[in-house]
Amino acid sequence: MSDTGVPEGLPDEPTDAPASPQRVIGTPSPAQARTLLGDGAGDGDRAQLAPRELPADPGNPQRAKRAERIVAGLFIFSLLASIGFIAAYVGLEVGSVDAVLRSNLALGLSMGLAFLSLAVGAVIWVRYIMPDVELTEQRHPLASDSADRKAFKQTFEEGADASQFTKRPLLRRTLIAATVPLAVAPIVLLRDMGPLPGTTLRHTVWRPGLRLLAYGSNRPITPAEFSSPGGMITVVPDGYQDNPDALAAATAIIIKFQPGVLVFGKPSQIQGGYVTPNWTVDNIVCYSKICTHVGCPAALYEQTTHHILCPCHQSTFDAPRGAQVLFGPAPRPLPQLPLTTDAQGFLVALKDFQEPVGPSFWERG
Amino acid sequence: MSFTWRRRPAAGYAVVLLALILVGAIYATITGSGESAAATTPTTSQAEIAKGQQLFRLTCATCHGLEAQGTAVAPSLIGVGSAAVDFQVSTGRMPATGPDAENGRKPARFNEAKTHAIAAYIASLAGGPAIPTPAEVSTSGADLALGQQLFISDCAQCHNFDGAGGALTYGKYAPSLTASTPTQMYEAMLTGPEAMPVFNNTTITPDEKRDIIGFVTETRSTPNPGGFSLGRVGPVTEGLVAFLGLLFFMVLAAIWITAKHRKTADE
Numbered sequence: 001m002s003d004t005g006v007p008e009g010l011p012d013e014p015t016d017a018p019a020s021p022q023r024v025i026g027t028p029s030p031a032q033a034r035t036l037l038g039d040g041a042g043d044g045d046r047a048q049l050a051p052r053e054l055p056a057d058p059g060n061p062q063r064a065k066r067a068e069r070i071v072a073g074l075f076i077f078s079l080l081a082s083i084g085f086i087a088a089y090v091g092l093e094v095g096s097v098d099a100v101l102r103s104n105l106a107l108g109l110s111m112g113l114a115f116l117s118l119a120v121g122a123v124i125w126v127r128y129i130m131p132d133v134e135l136t137e138q139r140h141p142l143a144s145d146s147a148d149r150k151a152f153k154q155t156f157e158e159g160a161d162a163s164q165f166t167k168r169p170l171l172r173r174t175l176i177a178a179t180v181p182l183a184v185a186p187i188v189l190l191r192d193m194g195p196l197p198g199t200t201l202r203h204t205v206w207r208p209g210l211r212l213l214a215y216g217s218n219r220p221i222t223p224a225e226f227s228s229p230g231g232m233i234t235v236v237p238d239g240y241q242d243n244p245d246a247l248a249a250a251t252a253i254i255i256k257f258q259p260g261v262l263v264f265g266k267p268s269q270i271q272g273g274y275v276t277p278n279w280t281v282d283n284i285v286c287y288s289k290i291c292t293h294v295g296c297p298a299a300l301y302e303q304t305t306h307h308i309l310c311p312c313h314q315s316t317f318d319a320p321r322g323a324q325v326l327f328g329p330a331p332r333p334l335p336q337l338p339l340t341t342d343a344q345g346f347l348v349a350l351k352d353f354q355e356p357v358g359p360s361f362w363e364r365g
Numbered sequence: 366m367s368f369t370w371r372r373r374p375a376a377g378y379a380v381v382l383l384a385l386i387l388v389g390a391i392y393a394t395i396t397g398s399g400e401s402a403a404a405t406t407p408t409t410s411q412a413e414i415a416k417g418q419q420l421f422r423l424t425c426a427t428c429h430g431l432e433a434q435g436t437a438v439a440p441s442l443i444g445v446g447s448a449a450v451d452f453q454v455s456t457g458r459m460p461a462t463g464p465d466a467e468n469g470r471k472p473a474r475f476n477e478a479k480t481h482a483i484a485a486y487i488a489s490l491a492g493g494p495a496i497p498t499p500a501e502v503s504t505s506g507a508d509l510a511l512g513q514q515l516f517i518s519d520c521a522q523c524h525n526f527d528g529a530g531g532a533l534t535y536g537k538y539a540p541s542l543t544a545s546t547p548t549q550m551y552e553a554m555l556t557g558p559e560a561m562p563v564f565n566n567t568t569i570t571p572d573e574k575r576d577i578i579g580f581v582t583e584t585r586s587t588p589n590p591g592g593f594s595l596g597r598v599g600p601v602t603e604g605l606v607a608f609l610g611l612l613f614f615m616v617l618a619a620i621w622i623t624a625k626h627r628k629t630a631d632e
Binding site for chain 1: 511514515518519522523531533534535537539557559560561562563564565567568569570573588589590591592621622
């Protein structure tokens, strides 16, 4: 086990070297510059190696000479840029937005140039100073040799015997018993992903008689006020205008149409195609603002084509035909919110959306 | 004996890079232009209406019909109101240059007096939304917070969170609001030009319209802490710059790093 296979004496300095000063860190002294490790006495093993494949000199010394100057220049430039980075960090103030802008620009530029010139220098070094040869290295077998395997087996068995793992069943069994609940613990932690949504994904906070508020101004709306054909506005349920959890599902848009534009009928669950007749007030239709694809706010309403467009993936819905899908990845029409008016004449919900709003989910069916 | 990287391949890349920079510079100068026009209260008189009718018959009647009744290629203007005319003409959208998916903003053809004359003539036919007074579009004292909330809930889906505009279907687009005057924004909300929905004064009150205008004009003067605003259209341009610009550069770098020396490659 004592023999690790490392050739002895290779890293040692030759004892009979000329009396040049010890240069451990940095560049080797010119006397030893031919090889970085020196021609030591311990190089006995090296004689057995194959003849060197990499020529020590570049193919084109003249070109290498010029490249050397360029690379050195780039390295010096990188040095200056790094110093500039430090100077910019210390020197530039960050009191205002404009000052931060200048500071960030100086820091990013100096650090970027420092790294870039280092990298460009390194590439030029490799391409024009180092010799241009292709080396192939044969794969060695993945398995260790038999001596190593034997040694490992012996060590393992000795260790196992010394631990008395097999001899003392009490220790062995209590150890195993102790680790089992530890392994189960992460599975129990998955409970934090719950609780299960139940039926919450199927309902929004809309309920019969709940007023529609114009979002932002939070005023209820009468059909007489929302009277301009081509009008569209975002509406939220009264009382929930500051409740983001509720609005995430309940936000809707109302659109006012010219008479005769809406196509009434019984919509099919999947295709849509019609606006449910009793769910509109005075040619005002209400659709969910949550796209049925992945839930983006679909409210790019074009009053000329009556298309409702979702900005995320360009799903296009045909507003007069029950928001049926004309184009894009949305799988279903936008759900229609049944509308009516209350005693004061304000627009209210007749009831909640009949189908779940927003994107598909596993249990939706 | 000179460096191979000084020879033609590198020069080719440099030409492509220069061309890209040039295209970017030209684009920046083209999109940087904008014009503005202030509006004052129109004082309608019979003479102005007559002058407006004359101008209308000269430049608008070809498409909209002699009595503004509309034709196969252009809608009727009866009842659209002076606000719609002022918006379309003062932003240069009308007179249109040809049938297109959308009429874009361009330098106005008529000065303010002539624009108001045409608007007065159209308003004399059947009324409609009127050009707002300067007081109606003044943004002093506007509630910018409410304006922002209204803008985000009802405008930002098309015009972008910063008023930079965005694409719609079939070549239509929501224009950038960077060059729009308060009057033009007010008129656009009131009349719903092109594909834009109508936001009448009972749904979005005149005060709320002023709040929205105040917010839009305020965003123009907000600083860009990141340096380049990239049109303020968000991750689209940032991704595009990273993808087309940096990726292109990195591919070139990779080609240069791995390129073989000509001499040795030929053996």
